[in-house]
Amino acid sequence: MVSQKRAIAPSRRKIRLRRVLVVPFVLQIVAAVGWVGYLSYRNGQKTVNDLASQLQHSISARVYDRAQNYIETPPLVNQINHDAVPLGLLDFDDLERSRPYLWKQLLRFSAIGHAGIANEKGQYLRMGWVNRQVGGEQPQLAEQLIPGGGDLLYYNLDGDGNPTPGTLQINASQPYYDAEGQLIGVLTCQMGLDQIRGFLQTLSIGKSGQIFIIEPDGKLIASSVKNQALSLGKGQDQKRIKAQDDSNPLMSKSVVYLLDRFQRLDNIKETVQLNLNLNGQRQFLQVSPLTDKYGLNWLIVVVVPESDFMSQIYANTRNTILLCIATLIASIGLGFLSANKITRRILQIAKASEKIAGGALNQNINHSRIFEFETLANSFNSMARQLKESFETLEYKVTERTSELATANQEIAELNKRLKAENRRMSSELVMLRQMQQLILPKPAELAAIQDLDIAGFMEPADEVGGDYYDVLFNDGVVTLCIGDVTGHGLESGILMVMTQSVVRTLHEMRESDPVRFLDTLNRTIYQNIQRMNSDKNLTLAILNYADGKISISGQHEEIIVVRKSGKIERIDTMNLGFPIGLDEDISALIGHILVELEPGDGVVLYTDGIPEARNIHKKFYGLERLCEVVSQNRHLSAEQIKQAAIDDLREFIGEQKVFDDITLLVLKQQGNIVHNLSGTSALTA
Numbered sequence: 001m002v003s004q005k006r007a008i009a010p011s012r013r014k015i016r017l018r019r020v021l022v023v024p025f026v027l028q029i030v031a032a033v034g035w036v037g038y039l040s041y042r043n044g045q046k047t048v049n050d051l052a053s054q055l056q057h058s059i060s061a062r063v064y065d066r067a068q069n070y071i072e073t074p075p076l077v078n079q080i081n082h083d084a085v086p087l088g089l090l091d092f093d094d095l096e097r098s099r100p101y102l103w104k105q106l107l108r109f110s111a112i113g114h115a116g117i118a119n120e121k122g123q124y125l126r127m128g129w130v131n132r133q134v135g136g137e138q139p140q141l142a143e144q145l146i147p148g149g150g151d152l153l154y155y156n157l158d159g160d161g162n163p164t165p166g167t168l169q170i171n172a173s174q175p176y177y178d179a180e181g182q183l184i185g186v187l188t189c190q191m192g193l194d195q196i197r198g199f200l201q202t203l204s205i206g207k208s209g210q211i212f213i214i215e216p217d218g219k220l221i222a223s224s225v226k227n228q229a230l231s232l233g234k235g236q237d238q239k240r241i242k243a244q245d246d247s248n249p250l251m252s253k254s255v256v257y258l259l260d261r262f263q264r265l266d267n268i269k270e271t272v273q274l275n276l277n278l279n280g281q282r283q284f285l286q287v288s289p290l291t292d293k294y295g296l297n298w299l300i301v302v303v304v305p306e307s308d309f310m311s312q313i314y315a316n317t318r319n320t321i322l323l324c325i326a327t328l329i330a331s332i333g334l335g336f337l338s339a340n341k342i343t344r345r346i347l348q349i350a351k352a353s354e355k356i357a358g359g360a361l362n363q364n365i366n367h368s369r370i371f372e373f374e375t376l377a378n379s380f381n382s383m384a385r386q387l388k389e390s391f392e393t394l395e396y397k398v399t400e401r402t403s404e405l406a407t408a409n410q411e412i413a414e415l416n417k418r419l420k421a422e423n424r425r426m427s428s429e430l431v432m433l434r435q436m437q438q439l440i441l442p443k444p445a446e447l448a449a450i451q452d453l454d455i456a457g458f459m460e461p462a463d464e465v466g467g468d469y470y471d472v473l474f475n476d477g478v479v480t481l482c483i484g485d486v487t488g489h490g491l492e493s494g495i496l497m498v499m500t501q502s503v504v505r506t507l508h509e510m511r512e513s514d515p516v517r518f519l520d521t522l523n524r525t526i527y528q529n530i531q532r533m534n535s536d537k538n539l540t541l542a543i544l545n546y547a548d549g550k551i552s553i554s555g556q557h558e559e560i561i562v563v564r565k566s567g568k569i570e571r572i573d574t575m576n577l578g579f580p581i582g583l584d585e586d587i588s589a590l591i592g593h594i595l596v597e598l599e600p601g602d603g604v605v606l607y608t609d610g611i612p613e614a615r616n617i618h619k620k621f622y623g624l625e626r627l628c629e630v631v632s633q634n635r636h637l638s639a640e641q642i643k644q645a646a647i648d649d650l651r652e653f654i655g656e657q658k659v660f661d662d663i664t665l666l667v668l669k670q671q672g673n674i675v676h677n678l679s680g681t682s683a684l685t686a
Helices: 017-084 095-108 194-200 249-262 307-357 371-439 444-448 491-509 515-533 624-633 639-654
Strands: 114-119 124-128 140-143 153-156 169-177 183-192 210-214 220-223 272-278 281-291 297-305 453-460 468-475 478-486 539-547 550-554 560-563 569-572 593-597 603-607 663-670
Touching: 017 095, 017 114, 017 169, 017 183, 017 194, 017 210, 017 281, 017 297, 017 307, 095 114, 095 124, 183 194, 194 210, 194 220, 210 249, 249 272, 249 281, 249 297, 297 307, 307 371, 444 453, 444 468, 453 468, 453 639, 468 491, 468 663, 478 491, 478 603, 478 663, 491 515, 491 539, 515 539, 515 550, 539 603, 560 624, 569 624, 603 624, 603 639, 624 639, 639 663
Parallel strands: none
Antiparallel strands: 114 124, 114 183, 140 153, 169 183, 210 220, 210 297, 272 281, 281 297, 453 663, 468 478, 478 539, 539 550, 550 593, 560 569, 560 603, 603 663
16 A cells, blocks of 8 residues: 655644634633623713712702701791780880890791891881801991981991991891781891801812802802802992802803703703713702792702712722733733643644644554543544554455446446437437427418418427427318317327327318217217326317308317407407317217307417417516407408417517427418308308
8 A cells, every 4th residue: 555645734824723712712801801891880970970969969958958947937937026916025115125035036046147126116126146157246237328218238347347248138027017907016037148158068069069059140149169259349339249250160150051051040940950061071960949938039059070979980990990901911821821731732633633644544642631632532543543444454445346336337338328229219209209290280282272261370399299289171161270289298298189180180071060079079089098098188179160251169278369350359268168178088068169250351360378378588478468469460461471470479578588388379361252152061050
């Protein structure tokens, strides 16, 4: 045995197993860790949003409750004092008696700055202090600058006695009338808005968040920012500060954003949460209305920068990225170690396989502790032993198989010769049968001998031997025209067609003119032959007898087309004029016939189903209507020209599509004047 060694070298385009093992492993880890990191960041961000929303709601609710408490206290105190007058606790005629009561009331209600009482005489008594919540007692200046009346203006005084910017106050007044409706006096109670500002400054809103209260026109009521001015100027020139014009960017930008979004601040009727972008930083913004039954209408605005909460999230994200990098490095290292351990064993098997391919069959793979490698090594060693045994007996088997192959080739050659001879014989028989079919068709001279009719016929089988049949017979003034279609194609169909022609010819020579006896005798003869042949073939057949301008039609076949010289088309259904030939032994009860009169120039067209059922490459049928249209358009031409026009139109329609059925067409046309035969031999049975 001559062995030929073959080098097995890895191609540069191939991928190393180490890379196949490591790269997907690393990619999976990177994808998993990255996805977990992303989800962690997104979940953290969502948690921050929820936390900021909860914080804003909580702070707004606390501010709302505290401010509502401050706002509702002065009217409540006035109502209590109103109820105290009838009890004698307060006396408009002796205001000095009211001082202890008012002082205890101030101690009871921590939300008010002072409470007072005045009578119609112009006397006024007030007990209280300024900035009660934020600085204890503080001196205060009251002045009236408009002579003869005007508002009484209040100013706090600094250490040098100079007035400081005034504080905002809510003063509640309630008149008191006697039983006759006469004004007795007025009860007053005041709350300084510095108390609300002091409360706001005690709230912690993240690291740099702010909360402020504004009126619908934007004027600032209170703010959590320390030393936040609420007004500018002094005396009558003093003006309230609008939040949108303040130097505090977080406050002013928030109000400007609200004005851009809602057009007017008094359009905010319920709590809304928004996101504001300030210098590239996202701000959580919440606005809540604060109203009461006395017509108060304020807005509580809470602004919290997202960065106050996201710093820890960013730190966690950095830690996650560092952990991902560390995990990636460790994974790559472990991947390379694992890949080297796996590929080392596989390379050992690959080298042993390469040596076997080169002809060195004495190869053996060492055992391994890994189950899969152990199984692979055992399989490889077993394969190597089997290959060695196979190669040792290969030459003998090759010689034996070569001898068997030579014997088989000789037998195949002899079989091919017999098959070729059989094919030639079958081809000769089919050619002979086709020639026989063509020979028994009516000759042009026979058709020309018929004086009253102009007749033209055409038949083209789809295979070597077709199943279509037509014939024209003339005897004693009677012209018999036949057209039929045998089921299927091939030898049996061709033989049945020839038998049908022979029987029709015989009956015509016997002068059988009765259509019932004609078709019944034909059917019995064909039926018996079909039974003898043990065949399942049958055929449709129409018989037309013409004499003296009249045609008798019998037998079941396709529709008969009658074209009048005017171009009118008449279609005669033959379904009830007979029964398929050879399908049943007795069909006499099913045979009928009709009589059609022809005028000079009228014509009749007979065809098989291969024409209307022909299809083009688009699977569209030619159809009987198109055939009728072609015949009608060419009715003035001769029978041969009408036939040729129909065949040409059919071929143009079919194009390159294969023809799957036989095509047969028979055209006859009534000529000139008819010379009636008075001998009676050409009479048609009606």
